[in-house]
Amino acid sequence: MTANRIPVIEIFGPTIQGEGMVVGQKTMFVRTAGCDYSCAWCDSAFTWDGTGKNEIRMMTADEIVAALRDTGGETFSHVTVSGGNPALLAHLDELIALLHREGIEVALETQGSRWQDWFLQIDQLTISPKPPSSGMNTDWAVLDNIVESLTANRRSLSLKVVVFDEADWQYACGVHKRYPHVPFYLQPGNDDLTEADPALLLARLLERYKALVDKTMASAELRAVRILPQLHTWLWGNKRGV
Numbered sequence: 001m002t003a004n005r006i007p008v009i010e011i012f013g014p015t016i017q018g019e020g021m022v023v024g025q026k027t028m029f030v031r032t033a034g035c036d037y038s039c040a041w042c043d044s045a046f047t048w049d050g051t052g053k054n055e056i057r058m059m060t061a062d063e064i065v066a067a068l069r070d071t072g073g074e075t076f077s078h079v080t081v082s083g084g085n086p087a088l089l090a091h092l093d094e095l096i097a098l099l100h101r102e103g104i105e106v107a108l109e110t111q112g113s114r115w116q117d118w119f120l121q122i123d124q125l126t127i128s129p130k131p132p133s134s135g136m137n138t139d140w141a142v143l144d145n146i147v148e149s150l151t152a153n154r155r156s157l158s159l160k161v162v163v164f165d166e167a168d169w170q171y172a173c174g175v176h177k178r179y180p181h182v183p184f185y186l187q188p189g190n191d192d193l194t195e196a197d198p199a200l201l202l203a204r205l206l207e208r209y210k211a212l213v214d215k216t217m218a219s220a221e222l223r224a225v226r227i228l229p230q231l232h233t234w235l236w237g238n239k240r241g242v
C-alpha cells in the first residue's frame with residue numbers, strides 16, 4: 001500500500017506533448033502544485049501563486065493512476081509530470097513505479113533547481129533552466145550535479161531554455177556551452193498570457209518563433225540546437241488543461 005500524498009492541481013489528456021524532446025508524443029499530464037521559483041512570465045502561475053489553491057487535491061499514487069484512467073481510459077501509454085516543480089516531491093517514486101508496472105512511460109518537466117533520486121527512473125527528463133527575464137537565478141552547482149548524475153547513469157535527458165530577449169539568448173548559449181553533450185532545445189517565450197483568442201495569439205507566437213529561428217541560424221555558438229514552439233499554444237492558445 002502506498003499512503004504518501006502528492007499535491008495535484010491538474011490531471012488532463014490525452015493531448016500532445018507540445019514542447020521539447022518528445023514533442024508530438026501522445027501523453028497524459030499530471031500537474032503538481034507548488035514551485036520554488038516564481039518566474040515573471042510563468043504560464044502556470046496558478047500552481048504556486050495561490051490562485052489555484054482550491055483545486056489542489058492531496059492524492060496517493062493509486063488515486064492518481066485511477067484519475068488518469070478515469071480521464072484517459074485505455075487511450076494512452078505515456079504520462080508527463082509537470083508543475084509547478086515536481087522535483088520538490090520526494091514521494092513521486094511511488095507514482096512512477098506504479099505507471100511503469102502498467103507499461104506506461106513517464107516524462108518529467110523541471111527547472112533543475114532540485115535533485116531527487118527518482119530522476120533516475122524517468123524515461124524522458126527535460127530540464128529547463130531559467131534565463132534572466134524570469135527574474136530567477138540558476139544554482140549552477142545544483143544543475144551541474146543533476147546533469148552529471150543523469151549523464152553518468154545514461155538517462156534520457158534534454159535541456160530546454162525559454163528565450164524572451166537578447167540576455168536570455170546569451171544565457172542559452174552559456175547553458176549549451178556548459179553542457180555541450182546534452183540535447184539542447186530553444187523555445188520562444190509566450191509574452192501574452194492573457195490573450196483569449198487563439199488566432200491572435202498564434203500570429204504573435206509565429207512572429208516570435210521566426211525571430212528566434214532567424215537569430216539562431218546566424219550563430220556559430222548554437223550549432224547542435226533544436227528550436228521548437230509550444231505546439232499546444234499554436235493549437236489551443238492560452239487555454240488551460242490541454
Ligand SMILES: C[S@@+](CC[C@H](N)C(=O)[O-])C[C@H]1O[C@@H](n2cnc3c(N)ncnc32)[C@H](O)[C@@H]1O
Nearest residue numbers: 041042043044083084109110111128162189190
Ligand atoms: C510551467 S513549467 C513547469 C515545470 C518546471 N517548473 C519548469 O519550469 O521547467 C513547464 C515549461 O513551461 C515553460 N514556460 C513557462 N512559462 C512560459 C512562457 N510564458 N513561455 C514559454 N514557455 C514557458 C517553462 O520554461 C517550462 O519549460
Ligand SMILES: Nc1nc2[nH]cc(C(=O)O)c2c(=O)[nH]1
Nearest residue numbers: 016017018019082109232242
Ligand atoms: N500540451 C501540453 N504540452 C506541454 N508541455 C509542457 C507543458 C507544461 O506545462 O509543462 C505542457 C502543457 O501544459 N500542455
Ligand code: SF4
Nearest residue numbers: 035037038039042084
Ligand atoms: S519554474 Fe516553472 S512552474 Fe516554477 S515559476 Fe518558473 S516556469 Fe513556473
Ligand SMILES: [Mg+2]
Nearest residue numbers: 043044082230
Ligand atoms: Mg505549459
